[in-house]
Amino acid sequence: MxxxxxxxxxxxxxxxxxxxxxxxxxxxxxxxxxxxxxxxxxxxxxxxxxxxxxxxxxxxxxxxxxxxxxxxxxxxxxxxxxxxxVTWSRGEVLFHDRPVYRFDLLAEAGHHFPxxxxxxxxxxxxxxxxxxxxxxxxxxxxxxxxxxxxxxxxxxxxxxxxxxxxxxxxxxxxxxxxxxxxxxxxxxxxxxxGQVFRDRFLIADVVMDAAFPPVRRFWFHPPFHPDGSVLLHRQPDHLWRIDFQLGAEADPEIERDPARVRARVAAMLGPGVRFEIEWISVYTFRxxxxxxxxxxxxxxxxxxxxxxxxxxxxxxxxxxxxxxxxxxxxxxxxxxxxxERLLDSYDAERGPANDEDILHSTRSTDFITPKSEAARAYRDAVLELAGRYAFARGLVNSGRLSRPAVLVGSPLNTDDDAAWDGGVPPGAVAIDAPVGGTGWLLERLNRAPGFALLRFAAPDEADLPDVETIFITPEPQAGAAHDHAGLVAHRYAAVAGDAILVRPDQHVAARWHRFDALAIVAARDRALARAAPSRERSHGKA
Amino acid sequence: MARLDTSPRLDDPDALFAALMEVHRGLSPDASRRLDARLILLLANHIGDAAILAEAIAAARAAGDDG
Missing domain, CATH: 3.50.50.60 (FAD/NAD(P)-binding domain)
Structure with missing residues (x-):
């Protein structure tokens, strides 16, 4: 099948x-x-x-x-x-057969996407x-x-x-x-x-009618696979992803044998569960x-x-x-x-973003596959403590899940020139929020494919070259996005009169507690690398 | 800035040493190692100051290099 x-x-x-x-x-x-x-x-x-x-x-x-x-x-x-x-936001980590840590990656409402x-x-x-x-x-x-x-x-x-x-x-x-x-x-x-890791892992995509909830479930040393970790994810079409840690000594040819994989899955699911294996992959990673x-x-x-x-x-x-x-x-x-030098900012921005991904991924891997007796002892100590003490749950690392990159220190950002009490700083990606009747802020931004200005003000005639203004108002008003739940103002820490410049990729370029057309145009030009890089920016920020 | 306090602070050093010996009594090397790790994690959380912990890690390593 x-x-x-x-x-x-x-x-x-x-x-x-x-x-x-x-x-x-x-x-x-x-x-x-x-x-x-x-x-x-x-x-x-x-x-x-x-x-x-x-x-x-x-x-x-x-x-x-x-x-x-x-x-x-x-x-x-x-x-x-x-x-x-399959929509999900919750994860559960188990040690042997006991849950030791649960997380919810999006506990708040008011976002279009999960x-x-x-x-x-x-x-x-x-x-x-x-x-x-x-x-x-x-x-x-x-x-x-x-x-x-x-x-x-x-x-x-x-x-x-x-x-x-x-x-x-x-x-x-x-x-x-x-x-x-x-x-x-x-x-x-x-x-x-970078680093190459020796541990082998086995992926089995299994078709079955199972009653597990759509929760990312991660076991360290479960009874059905005592020598390693197991990760379970639900996919559409009654398909389940099961990822078994095999260790560094595993032979990929032997581990790919469908009968062997069937036995591993059967041990996990218990007697009487019917399943079929659709895809097998044995892999290492870097x-x-x-x-x-x-x-x-x-x-x-x-x-x-x-x-x-x-x-x-x-x-x-x-x-x-x-x-x-x-x-x-x-x-x-x-x-x-x-x-053309705008293209250098692709490296300047995605380089650090990917370094962050590599750092998190390496740390997760070091936790999941301890490389020494000491590493193993600390890892198991964390899991032993986590069932009883909240502080240890923060140390459990079964994967720190992908978050949008914050382009800190990008040469395209214009730094704040006034204090902001939180919100979305330059370099961070615009956060979604409900607007209008059933619409979304990012949906509105999608209709402005170039630069956009979020203006927390009633619509006026002010015109900006190559920047589309989106007016945001707390009351319904013609020509404005209605912030009916107050979540746009809340998430952007914005008050009346504020203006936030958003790049075509929906990262914030600059923000002000005022409307200043010259400053907006200058920030847009900086985000397009039109202004030559300043001395301060050109040193050590790449 | 807080610093790692390495001045003598224990009222009864012999009692602490005895308590550590007692808790490890009869444990396998692996179990002992995990117990020490749990102890360090509990104490590290109690201290809760990354700078002091970094200093303690460096001090522990340096003291082992001397011999």
């Missing part, structure tokens, strides 16, 4: 002549498709080269974080993912493909495999293998979204820095990154640029944020509204 049949996309014909394109995306996975769709919606034509003829095999990155869903919603595929996926939706990566990719195919600006080329890369100062020339033979094409910009085994990275001879994500006219995104362990759902969600960060910048450069 298969719960999913992969679509079979027709191979693209081999082009007759060497054409030049503004943007070529190598790799049509989740990240490549996301940035292709984003660029297309910003008026840029994109060629996507994909070696396969279908979406990725296996459920892979199943946990779509709130921020990824918001980004997908801006691309008009978020609702479809929310409908199909903390997480579990959805197999092949669905995410299929929905993105459907949206790309509906766009006249995305040229999706299935079974076109990049085999050689020749970058120079003005362009990148690619050699592409197809079923009908090879051809060449040139790109102004090449986006390497070709995964952990990136051909582009290998062709450029770039190395990763926590590492390229030193730089931009190499001239080639930019690296997703797993091609950085890799983490799966604990924390920081792989796919980081890649989607990479695409979100780069899309508007590349479009601005191609439209001639920003200088």
């Amino acid at each position: 298969r719960t999913y049949v992969s679509p079979n996309y027709q191979a693209a014909a081999r082009p007759g002549r060497t054409a030049r394109h503004p943007v070529v995306v190598a790799g049509g996975g989740m990240v490549g498709l996301t940035i292709a769709l984003d660029l297309a919606r910003r008026g840029i034509s994109v060629v996507v080269l994909n070696a396969a003829a279908t979406v990725g095999a296996g459920s892979r990155a199943i946990c779509m974080a709130k921020r990824s869903l918001e980004i997908f919603d801006r691309l008009d595929v978020g609702a479809r993912m929310l409908d199909k996926g 903390a997480f939706v579990n959805l197999q990566q092949y669905y995410v990719e299929e929905y993105l493909v459907d949206a790309c195919r509906a766009s006249a600006r995305v040229d999706l080329r299935w079974q076109h495999r990049v085999v050689a890369v020749a970058p120079d100062a003005d362009a990148v020339t690619l050699t592409v293998e197809t079923p009908e033979g090879p051809y060449r094409l040139t790109a102004d910009w090449l986006l390497a979204c070709d995964g952990a085994h990136s051909t582009i990275r290998a062709a450029l001879g770039l190395d990763f820095v 926590c590492r990154r390229l030193e730089r994500f931009r190499h001239g006219r080639i930019l690296f995104l997703g797993d091609a640029a950085h890799q983490v362990s799966p604990f924390g759902a920081r792989g796919g969600n980081a890649g989607v944020q990479d695409a979100d960060n780069l899309g508007w910048k590349l479009a601005a450069v191609l439209h001639g509204t920003a200088p």
Whole structure:
């Protein structure tokens, strides 16, 4: 029984002549498709080269974080993912057979999207493909495999293998979204820095009718698998993800044997539970990154640029944020509204963001797979204390789940020039809140694809160049978003007269307790890297 | 700024030493190790000051390097 049949996309014909394109995306996975769709919606034509003829095999990155869903919603595929996926926000950690720690990642109401939706990566990719195919600006080329890369100062020339033979094409910009085994990275001879972990893990996607709630459940040394940890996630289609820690000595060939996997799952579920195994994967992982994500006219995104362990759902969600960060910048450069150096800020912003993901992921992994007797003793001591003492629960680390990056210290931010009592500081992503009748603030921002100004004031005639103003009022008013629950003002710590400048990727660029058109234009210019970097910013902040 | 207090502060050092010996009596090396870890985590939380804890970690390491 298969719960999913992969679509079979027709191979693209081999082009007759060497054409030049503004943007070529190598790799049509989740990240490549996301940035292709984003660029297309910003008026840029994109060629996507994909070696396969279908979406990725296996459920892979199943946990779509709130921020990824918001980004997908801006691309008009978020609702479809929310409908199909399994919504969850709660997690439970067990030691032996006792619960020791519970968490809720989104305890408050008033957000369009939940903390997480579990959805197999092949669905995410299929929905993105459907949206790309509906766009006249995305040229999706299935079974076109990049085999050689020749970058120079003005362009990148690619050699592409197809079923009908090879051809060449040139790109102004090449986006390497070709995964952990990136051909582009290998062709450029770039190395990763970071750590490789020896422990092996086993993923089994199991079809069953089970009554478990949609809670992320993590066991340390459960009775049914005493030598390691086990992670359980619910997916749509009655599919369950079970992830067993196997240890460093496990033989992947033996562990892949379906009979052996069946025995492990049966021990977990107990007698009388009927199940079928749909997908088996034995894997190890790495926590590492390229030193730089931009190499001239080639930019690296997703797993091609950085890799983490799966604990924390920081792989796919980081890649989607990479695409979100780069899309508007590349479009601005191609439209001639920003200088090329704006693309350096992709590295300056996503570098530290990915370092944070790698740090969390490495710490989680060190907790889950202790590397020494001392590490093991401390880990078990934490779990022994956690059942009884609240303080120890904070030390339990079964994965710190993906949060949207806060772009602290970005050269594109304009620092506050007055005191704010909390709210959303420059660099942080705009927080959702209900507005109007049944609408959402981010939905309103989605309709302003460029820069937007949230103005806590009644609508007036003030006009700003290339910045769309969204007026926010506590009472219903024509031409304003009605903050009926007061949650916009509350979450942004805003009072009447405040103004918040939001970038095209919905990160806050600057905020003021006043309306000052000159300051707003200056902050917008800084966020577009139009102003030359100041001395203070250009040292040690990269 | 708070600092790690390494001046003699124990009223009855022999009693503390005896209590530590007593609690470890009969434990396997693994169980002893976990007990010490639990003890350190409880005390670390009680202290609750990251700077003092960092100083204590450094002092513990340095004292072991001397021999």
